[in-house]
Amino acid sequence: MRLSPDEMIFWQHGFFKLNATIVFTWGLMVVLVIGSALVTRRLASGMHRSRWQNFLEIVVSAIRKQIGDVGLRQPERYLGFLGTLFLFIAAASLCTILPGYEPPTGSLSTTAALALCVLVAVPLFGIEEQGLGGYLKSYLEPTLIMLPFHLISEVSRTLALAIRLFGNMMSGTMIIGILLTITPFLFPMVMTTLGLLTGMVQAYIFSVLATVYIAAAIGSRQPPCEPAT
Amino acid sequence: MLIDWFTVGAQVLNFLVLVALMKRFLYVPILHAIDAREARVAAALADAAADKAEAKAQRDEFQRKNEELAQQSAALLSQARDAAQAERQRLREETWQAVAALRAKHREALRHEARHLGQALARRTQDEVFAIARKALLDLGSTSLEERICEVFIRRLHELDDQAKRALGEALKTATVPPLVRSACELPADQRAAIQRALAGMFAADIHLRFEMAPELISGIELTTHGHKLAWSIADYLAALEKAVTELLDERATPESTPESTPESTPESTPESTSP
Numbered sequence: 001m002r003l004s005p006d007e008m009i010f011w012q013h014g015f016f017k018l019n020a021t022i023v024f025t026w027g028l029m030v031v032l033v034i035g036s037a038l039v040t041r042r043l044a045s046g047m048h049r050s051r052w053q054n055f056l057e058i059v060v061s062a063i064r065k066q067i068g069d070v071g072l073r074q075p076e077r078y079l080g081f082l083g084t085l086f087l088f089i090a091a092a093s094l095c096t097i098l099p100g101y102e103p104p105t106g107s108l109s110t111t112a113a114l115a116l117c118v119l120v121a122v123p124l125f126g127i128e129e130q131g132l133g134g135y136l137k138s139y140l141e142p143t144l145i146m147l148p149f150h151l152i153s154e155v156s157r158t159l160a161l162a163i164r165l166f167g168n169m170m171s172g173t174m175i176i177g178i179l180l181t182i183t184p185f186l187f188p189m190v191m192t193t194l195g196l197l198t199g200m201v202q203a204y205i206f207s208v209l210a211t212v213y214i215a216a217a218i219g220s221r222q223p224p225c226e227p228a229t
Numbered sequence: 230m231l232i233d234w235f236t237v238g239a240q241v242l243n244f245l246v247l248v249a250l251m252k253r254f255l256y257v258p259i260l261h262a263i264d265a266r267e268a269r270v271a272a273a274l275a276d277a278a279a280d281k282a283e284a285k286a287q288r289d290e291f292q293r294k295n296e297e298l299a300q301q302s303a304a305l306l307s308q309a310r311d312a313a314q315a316e317r318q319r320l321r322e323e324t325w326q327a328v329a330a331l332r333a334k335h336r337e338a339l340r341h342e343a344r345h346l347g348q349a350l351a352r353r354t355q356d357e358v359f360a361i362a363r364k365a366l367l368d369l370g371s372t373s374l375e376e377r378i379c380e381v382f383i384r385r386l387h388e389l390d391d392q393a394k395r396a397l398g399e400a401l402k403t404a405t406v407p408p409l410v411r412s413a414c415e416l417p418a419d420q421r422a423a424i425q426r427a428l429a430g431m432f433a434a435d436i437h438l439r440f441e442m443a444p445e446l447i448s449g450i451e452l453t454t455h456g457h458k459l460a461w462s463i464a465d466y467l468a469a470l471e472k473a474v475t476e477l478l479d480e481r482a483t484p485e486s487t488p489e490s491t492p493e494s495t496p497e498s499t500p501e502s503t504s505p
Binding site for chain 2: 003079
């Protein structure tokens, strides 16, 4: 039994390989980008708009509002990174209803890559907001003694992000696979439904935690912004 | 090993590309559309607010004009009422003046009629009295009325007091034209001679007289010379009679001329009530 879609390799040449994780990721990317491009090709700024535009506006507005609720004053600056995190993980989870599909988030490589992105993005946003000195100074607060603990916190929360998402997605996929061998119909369907919920929850948790980390990095003194309309 | 570092790197790259593409094809257009819609909604709300403000201003203006119109209407109504009152007062005064004029005209007509009636009555009375006197004198002494008038005139001449006599004598002496004797009827020659004799006797002078007929003297005789006049006629008696008759007519005309002022007296002025 495969624990990760990384083990499904379609093509390999030395260090380079093309496994199911990358392929499904590309597939998700194509779906997300082409779907967005098709919808946003003809955007209406009036009161009458298409259903898909309405749906995407609701999604984008909800993400922006959620970012603002966490405490980031200008949600649009972080919308690209945090929104893409949420949409990618959510889309990867939603597509589990398709037969033969392996969610790329069920790969520790993918979750580690996303966690690394968060690990890099947090100091970048912090430095952008406070400057390099200000951001590095935050590691010494309230005292110098806290520096190791801050560093450990950075590493541990990155690990926690990666392993939490990987564990949830991988376990769901594995449970469904095991149940398919025992009870072919009823339980897999229930577990798939449960997996959809779990996947959405994990997408929310991952993106909200990343938002919180960024908010903490840029300074928690900023008041929560007004909810976006 | 669960982590494939090539896959990690590829996924990082994939994610970064996805972030860039999603920004390009999703977030930026959607946010622009939302911002444009919000701007349009804000503009529409601003327009609505402006329209509302304008409507409020127009409503206030309309109310102000309405109040002004009401005030003007009230003022015009008051002016019209005052004008009507003044016109009514004027018409009433004109009516009163017309009534007064009619009353005065009526009174004047009554007075004129009374005067005419008095004159006619006087003339008739004169005629009657003259006729009666003539008849009575004829019956009594077979002397004509002219003779009695002449006698009375001559007696009056004799009865003049001294001052009057002197004045008359001076007038007769200083007269450049003969004295004029006017009478209602043609005097006979003997009576003319009697008058001439009486004057000559009184003033011891030869006095030539001129005789002339004057019916308005009413059975009288009149001597005029150099601004001096001596006369006797029935006209004096007739004047007294005329005055009495005029007073009697005025007493009758006065209640009839003011019926509206004393409405309770109207029944008394009716012929039924006045005729016994």
